[in-house]
Amino acid sequence: MTIQSVTLRLLDKADREILKLPRSVKGAIYDFQHKFKNNPGSTGLQLKQLKGHDKLWSARVNDEYRALLLRLADEDWLIVSVKHRKDVYEHLDRLAYSVNRITGGIEYVDLQVVEESVLAARAATAPPAAAATAAPEPAPRVEPVPEEAASPAHAPLFTAWTEQQLSDLGVAGPLIPVIQALTTEDQLLGLVDYAPQLTGEVLLALYDKKSFDEVLEQVTAPVATPEAVDTDDFQAAVERPATIVTTTDEALREALEGEDFGRWKVFLHPTQAKLVNRDYNGPARVGGGPGTGKTIVALHRVKHLVEQLPPGRDKPILLTTFNKNLAADLRSRLLALGGEALLGRVEISHVDQLALRIVREAEPGSRKQTIDDNQAVREWRSLLEELDESGWDAEFLQDEWSQVILGQAVASRTEYFRARRAGRGRTLTRAERADIWQLAERFTQRLDRLGRQTWDQVSERAARLEMQREQRILAIDQQREEAGGLDNIHLQAGSGGWLRYRYRHIVVDEAQDLRPAHWKMLRAMTAHSRNDLFLVGDTHQRIYKNQVTLGSLGINIRGRASKLSLSYRTTRQILRSALDVLSQEKYDDLDGNQETLAGYRSVLSGGVPDLHGCTDWGAEREAIAMLIDSWGDIPHEQIAICVPTNQMASETATTLAEHGIRAVEIGPDGPRGDGGVHIGTMFRFKGLEYQRMIVAGVSDGLIPRDDVNRRRNADPVRYRREVQQARSLLFVATTRARDSLDIFWHGTPSPFLAPLVAAGR
Numbered sequence: 001m002t003i004q005s006v007t008l009r010l011l012d013k014a015d016r017e018i019l020k021l022p023r024s025v026k027g028a029i030y031d032f033q034h035k036f037k038n039n040p041g042s043t044g045l046q047l048k049q050l051k052g053h054d055k056l057w058s059a060r061v062n063d064e065y066r067a068l069l070l071r072l073a074d075e076d077w078l079i080v081s082v083k084h085r086k087d088v089y090e091h092l093d094r095l096a097y098s099v100n101r102i103t104g105g106i107e108y109v110d111l112q113v114v115e116e117s118v119l120a121a122r123a124a125t126a127p128p129a130a131a132a133t134a135a136p137e138p139a140p141r142v143e144p145v146p147e148e149a150a151s152p153a154h155a156p157l158f159t160a161w162t163e164q165q166l167s168d169l170g171v172a173g174p175l176i177p178v179i180q181a182l183t184t185e186d187q188l189l190g191l192v193d194y195a196p197q198l199t200g201e202v203l204l205a206l207y208d209k210k211s212f213d214e215v216l217e218q219v220t221a222p223v224a225t226p227e228a229v230d231t232d233d234f235q236a237a238v239e240r241p242a243t244i245v246t247t248t249d250e251a252l253r254e255a256l257e258g259e260d261f262g263r264w265k266v267f268l269h270p271t272q273a274k275l276v277n278r279d280y281n282g283p284a285r286v287g288g289g290p291g292t293g294k295t296i297v298a299l300h301r302v303k304h305l306v307e308q309l310p311p312g313r314d315k316p317i318l319l320t321t322f323n324k325n326l327a328a329d330l331r332s333r334l335l336a337l338g339g340e341a342l343l344g345r346v347e348i349s350h351v352d353q354l355a356l357r358i359v360r361e362a363e364p365g366s367r368k369q370t371i372d373d374n375q376a377v378r379e380w381r382s383l384l385e386e387l388d389e390s391g392w393d394a395e396f397l398q399d400e401w402s403q404v405i406l407g408q409a410v411a412s413r414t415e416y417f418r419a420r421r422a423g424r425g426r427t428l429t430r431a432e433r434a435d436i437w438q439l440a441e442r443f444t445q446r447l448d449r450l451g452r453q454t455w456d457q458v459s460e461r462a463a464r465l466e467m468q469r470e471q472r473i474l475a476i477d478q479q480r481e482e483a484g485g486l487d488n489i490h491l492q493a494g495s496g497g498w499l500r501y502r503y504r505h506i507v508v509d510e511a512q513d514l515r516p517a518h519w520k521m522l523r524a525m526t527a528h529s530r531n532d533l534f535l536v537g538d539t540h541q542r543i544y545k546n547q548v549t550l551g552s553l554g555i556n557i558r559g560r561a562s563k564l565s566l567s568y569r570t571t572r573q574i575l576r577s578a579l580d581v582l583s584q585e586k587y588d589d590l591d592g593n594q595e596t597l598a599g600y601r602s603v604l605s606g607g608v609p610d611l612h613g614c615t616d617w618g619a620e621r622e623a624i625a626m627l628i629d630s631w632g633d634i635p636h637e638q639i640a641i642c643v644p645t646n647q648m649a650s651e652t653a654t655t656l657a658e659h660g661i662r663a664v665e666i667g668p669d670g671p672r673g674d675g676g677v678h679i680g681t682m683f684r685f686k687g688l689e690y691q692r693m694i695v696a697g698v699s700d701g702l703i704p705r706d707d708v709n710r711r712r713n714a715d716p717v718r719y720r721r722e723v724q725q726a727r728s729l730l731f732v733a734t735t736r737a738r739d740s741l742d743i744f745w746h747g748t749p750s751p752f753l754a755p756l757v758a759a760g761r
Contacts, residue, residue: 006075008037011108012197012244012267018082021065028062029082036067040077052092055234056080070097070106072234078245080108096174099234100198103270104225105242106234107172107196114178117190154183157207165212170198170220179203189605197244197269198223200603201566208572208601218565218599223270241273268300269293275562276300283533283550284560285511285590289600290578290735291569294536295687298509299330301534303338305505306345315347316504318525322513322544324350325670326687330509347503351518352455355462358521362465368453373398376454383439383446392439396718399545401440402456407516407546409460413437420552426715459517466502466524473499501527510686511537512590515546519553539587539595541732543683543725549592557591565599569689571606574741578734580755585724609734609741611756613749617648617697620746621655624694627742628661628677631692636662637671638691640678642733644702649679652696682729685736693737695730700748703730727752 018029032045036059040047046060050068057077058066066088068081080097094112099105158166163176171179175195182188188207192200198220205215223242230236237243246266268276275286275297288294302319309316319334321327327350335343349357360366371379380394410416416437417430428436447453476499502525508514514522526532533555550557567575579597589595612627614620628639641663643649653663656677664673666680666688678690697703704726711719730752734741749757 005037006040006077008033009076009078009238009245011078011080011106013194014079014081014108015267021082025062025065025082028065029067032059032061032067036077050089050092050095053095056095056097058088068095070108070234072238076235076238078106078238081110096172098173099229099231099237100170100172100196100242101229101231102168102170102220102225103198103223103242104227104229104237104240105198105244105270106237107199109172109174109196110194111174111178114175114191114194117194118178118182118187120190156180157182157184157188158203161206161212166202168220169202169206169212169215170223171202172196172199175199185605192603198242201601204572204603205601214599219601222274222565241268241270241277244268244270244273268296269566271562271564271566272297272300275564276304280531280534280560282528282530282560283535283555283557284531284562285535285537285550285557286562286564287536287538287589287595288564289538289567289597290541290732291567291602291689292564292600293566293568294538294564295330295333295509297564298507298534298536299333299337302334302346302507303342305507305531306338306342309345309504313344315345317346318354318503318506318522319346319348319509320351320354320506320522321509322351323686324353324668325684326350326510327353328670329687351508351514351522352458355455355459355518355521358462358465359458362461368451370458371452371454373402373454376402376456379446379450379452380443383443387439387442389439392436396715397436397439397443400436401443402454403516403545403547405437405440406456406460409463409517409520426717456515456517459515459521463517463520463524466521469499470501470524473501501525505531506533508533508535509537510541511535512539512542513537513544513546514548516548516553519548519550519555523554535590537590539590540582540597541686541728542587543686543729543732545721545725547588547721548590549588550590551592561589561591563599565597565601567600567602567604569604569738570602570735571604571737571739572602573606573608574734574737575600575602577609577741577756578731580759581730581734581752582727583752583755585727587724606739609737609743609756611749611753611760612742612744614744614746616746617651618655620696620744621652624652624696624744625656625659625661627694628656629659634692636677637664637675639694640680640685640688640690640692640736641694641696642680642682642685642736643697644681644705645697646681648697649681653679682733685733689736689738691738692740692742693734694742694744695733696744697746698730698743698750698753699745700750703750703752 018026035042036045040059044060047057050056050058055070055072057069057071059069061067061082064084065082066085067079068083068088070078070080072078091112095108095110097106097108100107158179163180166176166179167173172195175191178191182191185207188203192203195203201219202215205219210218225240225242238245244267272293278284286294286297298319302317305317319330321330327348331343331348334346334348356370377394377398380397384390384392384394404410404419404421405416408419410419413434417433421428447457504526506522506526508522522533535557570578579600582597587595612620612623614623624641628636631639641649641652643652649665653665656663662676663679664671664676666672666678666684671678678688701709704723708719708722708726711722730750734743743753743756745753
């Protein structure tokens with residue numbers, strides 16, 4: 001009789017266990033999955049139910065290893081573990097699996113492994129004498145420590161919470177006795193390695209002194225299932241986002257490639273999966289701190305949207321971001337996620353490149369040189385010198401022109417008199433506005449004569465063109481409706497396929513850095529419909545001057561804004577220091593309200609950041625070179641040095657070269673070479689991550705710059721805005737680190753480091 005093919009899934013965390021196995025066993029697992037899917041009853045697989053379990057079975061991977069599987073239904077199986085055959089049958093009563101009553105997801109726990117991990121942590125922290133005299137013995141079950149028996153130094157960590165409270169937060173029931181026995185952070189971390197994901201997140205949040213209500217709101221509620229949970233229905237449970245699994249052969253291969261390579265393509269946290277697959281009735285925004293997987297969500301969202309498209313060869317989805325370097329990274333990641341088939345339905349472009357293309361389509365004969373903000377400021381200075389005008393600051397005029405006049409597409413002096421200037425600092429009189437308008441006209445004429453244009457001008461022109469195009473589309477739609485669905489061939493004549501929206505869906509990464517004109521352009525590029533715009537970003541990482549209120553630009557995200565709060569990159573110790581850098585600064589949410597990082601957390605643990613004060617800049621560079629030398633075999637491309645200025649980057653590279661350490665500069669398009677320590681200014685590190693991160697030159701007068709400090713009394717609003725930008729730059733730099741963070745300064749440390757210096761971190 002022919003056996004019908006079955007579904008074989010892999011549970012999250014099972015892949016991490018498999019990664020630790022010998023390479024030959026991994027290869028055997030690939031063969032096993034094919035054989036099992038084709039015929040689980042094959043004699044060679046030796047499939048059999050484990051004694052004392054109604055759902056747990058074992059099957060032969062090779063002579064030495066066995067897969068443990070949950071039978072969810074007749075033709076639906078879930079791999080929960082792969083063990084050496086001698087370990088499969090020794091502690092069958094210690095294998096626990098259930099459906100979590102809060103999340104509705106499947107959870108599997110090997111209590112024996114968890115308890116051995118906790119005991120190992122206990123032994124590692126035991127006093128030397130006790131460790132020396134203690135006789136080795138088999139690992140016993142961990143029992144709760146009686147309150148009266150616990151010393152103050154090693155009191156149980158979680159006695160403040162009852163068993164019912166832990167259960168209400170989603171903690172796995174079989175682990176509660178073990179949890180109540182924990183007395184040290186090392187034991188807690190040992191348990192978290194093997195516990196279901198939600199259990200680990202809840203325990204670390206409680207350990208970090210979050211209240212029950214805070215943990216319930218920030219950790220548990222986002223992954224709770226809205227419907228009633230039948231804890232006996234494993235088939236329904238495996239389909240919920242809380243059960244993090246994969247099913248395809250390719251996905252299994254990706255998952256087993258390793259933490260830094262394949263897992264992000266396969267396993268999404270339940271909160272991420274909900275956002276990826278949700279049907280939104282209009283624009284939506286996803287926020288979250290560094291390392292929370294916002295870009296991963298954006299990429300999976302693109303894949304989800306492509307899967308809903310009808311067959312075709314067009315590219316109705318736009319994936320865009322702020323700069324060329326990030327756009328190139330998005331392209332390579334999307335290719336890794338779905339291959340050429342996925343890439344073939346998506347246009348990927350950084351937003352300025354997109355705007356420039358729109359303008360060149362409309363003005364094919366134009367050959368203007370496009371200049372950046374720094375070049376524009378120099379042109380403003382030249383204009384003011386030519387006019388002998390000393391009453392205005394060139395940087396202020398550049399910001400006013402780009403953020404207000406161009407940003408709001410102001411077309412006349414009268415419109416400028418009425419334009420909103422929220423957050424721009426000093427109040428302007430009507431006479432001052434008239435003066436600025438006249439200077440802006442002269443500046444525009446100057447650029448025209450020189451054959452130059454700024455990126456702000458390009459984005460403003462592109463926004464106007466797309467808005468005009470949208471108006472024509474709407475006019476045609478209205479005429480068609482009035483004519484009972486018939487097209488007016490005269491109205492359409494000559495336009496061909498031009499009069500249609502460019503995209504069905506638009507996904508934006510690093511949304512906090514886009515200009516107002518960018519948003520107007522993007523809004524006009526897609527119809528107001530379901531799932532039209534999907535934005536991800538974090539205003540705490542806004543490192544440019546572009547502040548917007550999306551609602552005022554026609555993008556209504558009210559009721560469709562969500563937040564990710566679990567960091568997958570940065571350790572808890574580094575995270576605490578990075579949050580101290582932000583201090584009590586208030587950040588907007590792109591829609592006129594306040595953004596917070598409440599609930600922002602990590603389940604990763606490591607050393608606290610190291611602080612290094614030096615006498616001068618030369619001594620600082622020497623200390624950095626010596627530190628890198630001391631790291632030995634760490635690949636240099638996994639080390640980065642972030643500094644405030646380009647000159648400091650060059651000087652650091654020279655010092656490293658003197659010590660025989662190769663340096664690679666990070667430019668606008670990413671690292672300019674391979675095989676060296678990456679060096680660049682803070683602006684260059686957005687979206688990157690490194691095993692070891694060095695942030696140098698964090699001195700008073702450099703972060704923030706002296707000229708910012710001089711505005712404290714002259715222009716308080718502008719001062720506060722630029723101080724916030726400087727904090728954000730340092731925040732971005734410190735959160736690029738995965739394993740270690742070292743912060744250097746010379747002279748007096750930046751005031752932003754005061755909490756870290758005071759705490760000795």
